Amino acid sequence: MDYTLSDILKNTPISAPSQIWVGDSLILAEQVTLFLQEKLCSYNTCSVCISCSYIRQRNHQSILWIRPEKGYVLEDLHLVFSLLSFVRDTTDPFYFIFEKAETLTPACTNALLKSIEEPPTGYHFIFCTYHLSSLLTTLQSRCHVVRHKTQENDNTINRELFDLFTQKEMPSLSYFCKMVESSALSEHSLKLLCIDLLNFWTKQYLAAHHNNVPQDCAHAQQAIKALSALLENPIMPGSAPLLAKNLFLDFFLK
Numbered sequence: 001m002d003y004t005l006s007d008i009l010k011n012t013p014i015s016a017p018s019q020i021w022v023g024d025s026l027i028l029a030e031q032v033t034l035f036l037q038e039k040l041c042s043y044n045t046c047s048v049c050i051s052c053s054y055i056r057q058r059n060h061q062s063i064l065w066i067r068p069e070k071g072y073v074l075e076d077l078h079l080v081f082s083l084l085s086f087v088r089d090t091t092d093p094f095y096f097i098f099e100k101a102e103t104l105t106p107a108c109t110n111a112l113l114k115s116i117e118e119p120p121t122g123y124h125f126i127f128c129t130y131h132l133s134s135l136l137t138t139l140q141s142r143c144h145v146v147r148h149k150t151q152e153n154d155n156t157i158n159r160e161l162f163d164l165f166t167q168k169e170m171p172s173l174s175y176f177c178k179m180v181e182s183s184a185l186s187e188h189s190l191k192l193l194c195i196d197l198l199n200f201w202t203k204q205y206l207a208a209h210h211n212n213v214p215q216d217c218a219h220a221q222q223a224i225k226a227l228s229a230l231l232e233n234p235i236m237p238g239s240a241p242l243l244a245k246n247l248f249l250d251f252f253l254k
């Protein structure tokens with residue numbers, strides 16, 4: 001599912017305690033700040049009260065911003081765990097914001113998994129990242145993914161899909177489906193993606209043909225056939241995710 005900031009602020013399903021926000025880091029920082037003001041300001045996100053000022057200065061007592069120098073290390077999490085040991089209630093929420101979640105090491109991620117899956121009452125986690133795919137799938141599966149629709153974001157999704165469709169080996173189908181479902185893949189993006197892929201696979205075919213590698217020729221031909229079939233017909237509004245899944249099956253399962 002895709003949520004825009006206004007959906008999030010309207011408090012829709014996204015009250016999930018553990019979330020991954022995907023987008024450009026500067027934009028996310030601002031959106032997280034607004035989100036926190038919405039949650040913690042008593043005057044309707046006024047931006048001028050003491051609470052809003054503390055949030056904007058990153059000084060608020062109910063928020064821990066965790067931004068590593070290089071990447072997160074286990075020591076960065078000590079404060080998280082000690083804070084989690086305090087009992088809170090839902091009217092007194094606390095937010096942990098990981099600003100560069102893509103730099104969480106597997107050890108850090110694993111240490112956090114249990115707390116993320118079922119945070120103690122009142123605690124919330126927000127993981128910000130530009131690249132969803134750089135987070136461990138164990139983290140992704142325990143969080144609600146919120147994609148922020150920006151131009152950069154669109155490019156990120158297309159880059160990730162391009163990488164998947166240029167592999168010879170079949171990528172994980174469940175990972176692929178999750179990525180497509182959580183992305184804001186538009187008809188236009190899908191079309192551009194197919195054109196880029198068609199270019200790529202035509203070159204691969206010519207190279208394989210030139211080097212006389214029948215197996216590679218066959219895979220490239222299969223790819224070209226699937227892409228041409230998709231591009232031959234107009235892409236109906238809203239159908240891009242389904243078409244991307246069909247393309248995946250045509251690429252890797254036939």
Ligand SMILES: [Zn+2]
Pocket residue numbers: 041042043044045046047048049050051052053
């Ligand atoms: Zn305020």
